[in-house]
Amino acid sequence: MAGVGDEELGAEVANSWGIPLNGTFAVLIINEEFLHHRGQLYAYARACGAEPPFMWSFEENPEGFRPTSPR
Secondary structure, three states: OOOOOHHHHHOEEOOOOOOOEEHHHHHHHHHHHHHHHHHHHHHHHHHOOOOOOOOOOOOOOOOOOOOOOOO
16 A cells, blocks of 8 residues: 555544544455455356456466566
């Protein structure tokens, strides 16, 4: 996260739940929501007969979005 320091990540973030959350926890929740809804889209695509791309693979990514070093 470029440009975000410990102070911002430790600060309280306003949210619709009305509970105090710090920035780090808010980022984790956003990531969890992203993965959850991506999983829903994959399940829906399969139910409709489509085969979605492999979720954790980088080899099929366009040039420039592939890892540059072996894992």
